[in-house]
Amino acid sequence: MSFEIHPEDERDRAVMLAMRDMLATLPALEFAPASRPVFEDLMRHTPVADGISFETGTVGAVSGVWCRPMAGAARAAILYLHGGAYVLGSAIGHRNFVSQIVQRAGAPAFIPDYRLAPEHGFPAAIDDALSVFTGLCDMGYDAIAIAGDSAGGGLALSLLALVAARARKGAGVMPRCAVLMSPWIDLALAGGSMLTRAEADPLVKRDELKKAADLYLKGTDPTDPRASPLYQPLGGLPPLLVHVGDDEILLDDSRRAVEAASSAGGEAALHIWEGMTHVFPSNLAQLQAARQAIDMVGAFIRQHL
Template identity: 75%
Template sequence: MSVETHPESPGDHAAMQAMREMLAGLPTLEFAPQSRQAFNELMEQTPAADGVSFEAATVGTVAGWWCRPAASEKGAAILYFHGGAYVLGSAIAHRHFVSQIVKRASVPAFLPDYRLAPEHVFPAAVEDAQSAFAGLVETGYETIALAGDSAGGGLALSLLALVTAKATQGKGVMPRCAALMSPWTDLALTGGSMVTRADADPLVKRAELRKAADLYLKGGEPTDACASPLYQNLGGLPPLLVHVGEDEILLDDSRRVVEAATNAGGKAALHIWVGMTHVFPSNLSQLQAANEALDMVGAFIRRNLQVE
């Protein structure tokens, strides 16, 4: 297992201190439908990358948005899943953030608006992920990277395990790689960091994750392998890259997945960023670490998709 810990720069430390002080005076974000507008407005603050265009589209049966660089390799694409604990988030709100990856990778990305809970419960999101992947393949994309943040990172990993199992049996296209940021991989919330990092994490609270998991699963088992990819067979996966903040309660969701994939014979790399919190790469206007992490994600995707 490849693990690299990145120290916090003085500038990032000051920025994170200011953020923590600001958040201390605000109510905890609820993972509930009434929080959707506020969450979308927060994500839309990430600046769009220069030279990337946006286009509404439907891939498979799922509506969403394309983010397209000025030039790209024909037949290559990123399938990106937004975060929001399966209750919040949207393709349009995340498109600026994803454009930063697209710019660095020189590869277009499709962001599906997979169905959200509680209106649409598990396995609706997984079914939409499969439909979007199949749709990309049907329209000529066969060099595909998967990516996502938070719940979207978990969804990307669930999809990766499912399509890899099919591809190894000669039934479909094998993704080339997956890049995940602060993925939520265990809806049973059993990671030790749920406790050890609880005081350090100003953004995500275990009680709110439990509420979101209950809305999504609606009585289903949190250890169902399709809902929680930590419990998937992670053998035979293509290269996996994971970035996570050291100060988030989901730290062990990343650690354990990378360890499991490595123990199953795969190539997986974990980058832990000191002082950083949940999905810190979205704050690239203030954090050096965010820009460095996104540079690494872009280079990883280019390398595995063999984009010049």
């Protein structure tokens, strides 16, 4: 297990203080369909990377958006699963953020519009993610990285465990690596940081996560490993990179995932960023930490693809 704590940059401290002051005047974001336009607008504030083109497409019968660099390996691709607590988010909303990863990794990414709750409950999201992964393999991509943020990070780890197990049995392609940013991987909300970081986290509240989990699970046991990948052995996985803010209630989700993968003999690296909040890498326009983290993400994917 590789573990690193990144001290807060002085330039970032002023930005984060201003952000916290602003958020203190606003109601908490609700994980409900009515919040989808607000969430889309928030994600579109991430600047588009230079030299990246976008096109709509369908992979494995799931529609989404391709983010393509000017040049890249012909048989390499990134499967990116967006965040939004299984209720919010879209390929269009996340494409600017993903373009930054694509530019650095030098490989195209497909962002699927997997089905959202409450219209489509568990296991719709993981079923769609698996369909897309299988579709990429059928299209001839044999070097695939899986990545995601927040709920998309949890979905990415669930998918990774599923397809890696199949690949070890000789069925399908083994992903080359996976990147998780502020992943939500325990829908039972059992991490200690749910309490220890409750005051520090200005973005995500346990009560709202519980509402989102209920909308998605619709009565399914939250420890079902397809929904919460922590509740299964995490051995035999390809290299794993995790970035998380130190001020997140989801901090312990990242810690426990990396510890579990490492204890099972896997290669896993955890980067904790002091002063940072949920999915801070998307704020490349303002944060030094975001640019550094995305540089690391891009280099990691490029190395393994």
